[in-house]
Every structure is written in C-alpha cells, then in structure tokens.
C-alpha cells in the first residue's frame with residue numbers, strides 16, 4: 429500500500445484518531461457509515477483520551493465491517509456474523525478494555541443472530557453499534573431481516589413478503605441492558621447514545637438506521653441521492669415518547685427513535701466469570 433501523509437484538509441479528529449494514509453474510505457459517496465465513524469470518534473474523544481487507548485474494535489464482514497478499519501486503534505475485522513464471539517473472548521480475558529463492536533443488520537440479525545441473542549442473554553459488557561441500512565449492501569442489495577415489506581431487492585423481485593425484525597424488541601427479550609435507536613440524521617443524539625453505551629456496564633446496543641444510497645436508495649427509496657435519505661429520516665422519525673400515543677396504523681413506515689431502555693438489575697458476564705475463577709482458586713481477595 430502506498431503510504432501518504434495526512435491530507436491537509438483532514439479534520440483534526442481524523443488526524444488524531446484515523447489512519448489518514450488509508451483515506452478516503454472505501455464507502456460509496458453519501459454512505460451513512462462515515463457519519464457513524466464520526467459519531468464513534470467524537471463519543472470517545474468526549475469521554476477522554478485514555479479511553480481510546482484501551483478501546484478495541486471488533487467488526488464482522490459487510491460494508492459496516494469497514495467502519496473501524498480506518499481507526500488508529502486495535503481493530504479486529506473478523507468473519508461475517510462472528511464479531512460477537514470474538515469480542516466476548518476479548519472482554520472476558522481483558523475486562524479493563526472498552527470493547528466496541530460494529531455490525532450491519534445482516535451481520536448482526538441474520539447470520540450472526542444467534543450470537544447476538546446469547547451475548548444479550550449473558551449481558552456481557554460490550555458496546556454494539558448496528559448500522560441498519562435495511563439490506564445487504566456489500567454483496568449487492570439482497571433482502572435482509574430488516575428490509576421493509578413489499579420492497580423490491582436483488583433477491584425479492586416480487587416484493588419482500590417477510591415481516592422484519594424489530595431489534596429493540598429482540599434485544600429487550602434477550603436481556604440486553606441498554607438500547608437506543610437513531611438515524612444518521614440524528615447525529616448529536618447518536619453520539620450521545622454511543623457515549624452512554626460505552627459508559628454502561630452491560631450489553632449495550634445502539635441501532636443506527638443508515639443510508640445506503642447505492643442499493644437501499646435504488647430499491648427502497650427509489651432515488652439514489654443521500655440527501656433524499658436525510659429528508660426521509662427527518663420526516664419519518666418519531667420520538668419513542670410520542671410513539672406511545674400513536675396507533676399501530678399511524679406508526680406504519682415510521683422509524684421510532686430514542687433511548688428505549690437502560691437497566692442496572694442484571695450482573696455483567698465477565699465479572700461473573702472472574703468471580704467464579706477467584707472462588708475456584710480459593711482466592712478471596
């Protein structure tokens with residue numbers, strides 16, 4: 429790879445936290461993943477520099493798997509759907525680390541769905557950022573468990589007839605202890621939720637409904653301009669408090685956003701493992 433010095437125009441946060449010699453990113457112009465990268469960097473920057481030094485990123489495969497690859501940090505770009513078992517091993521072996529996992533909707537809820545529910549059941553202290561672009565992007569726009577109904581994709585030429593997953597309900601039932609959902613339009617709220625998720629001791633999930641102008645733009649929105657996605661997110665988002673007063677019919681096609689739950693009544697998994705190890709060794713200290 430040709431090494432270049434940081435471009436002069438690079439933002440100071442990019443110079444501080446990114447492998448600028450790798451820029452520009454491989455993302456398509458207008459992709460939401462750059463917004464998510466910036467939200468993660470700003471969250472860590474606001475939480476303090478030493479946090480960056482003890483942060484490890486783990487990602488799966490997909491466009492979203494590339495989110496942390498540009499970070500000047502320890503990064504494991506693993507296998508499709510398998511980021512969570514690897515992140516679990518890191519957290520159990522090195523509980524002092526801030527382990528952040530980035531996954532796509534297919535990565536987390538399709539191939540990696542089983543790992544996701546079990547990580548939530550264990551309440552392991554991980555921050556999981558799910559970039560939900562409503563289909564599989566890296567592989568060319570196939571249907572995902574999050575694709576809206578009736579949408580035409582590469583693999584649903586007659587329209588998607590499958591109901592989709594609500595990640596919040598799934599995580600609530602499985603035992604996660606923090607959940608927030610935003611779109612890339614809600615940048616400040618997203619950054620603040622990522623901060624809270626990192627500060628939370630337990631399995632914390634932040635879902636980001638994100639634009640893929642290339643495939644979701646063409647298939648779901650019918651127009652590939654990222655600005656239309658921003659308008660769509662802005663006009664169709666409903667705060668969780670307001671959604672409680674709305675009927676199911678009124679909520680059709682809406683994206684409910686906000687902080688949905690935060691629990692502190694479940695013990696964290698790595699702590700339980702280390703308590704057990706100490707007890708087994710007869711070490712009371």
Ligand SMILES: Cc1ncc(C[n+]2csc(CCOP(=O)(O)OP(=O)(O)O)c2C)c(N)n1
Pocket residue numbers: 489490491492493508531532533534535536539559561563564565566567572
């Ligand atoms: C075991 C395995 N199965 C399938 C693939 C092919 N594959 C790579 S990425 C991907 C889907 C990506 O979709 P998503 O997780 O939603 O991420 P996005 O690209 O949309 O960010 C698939 C099916 C793979 N790499 N490995």
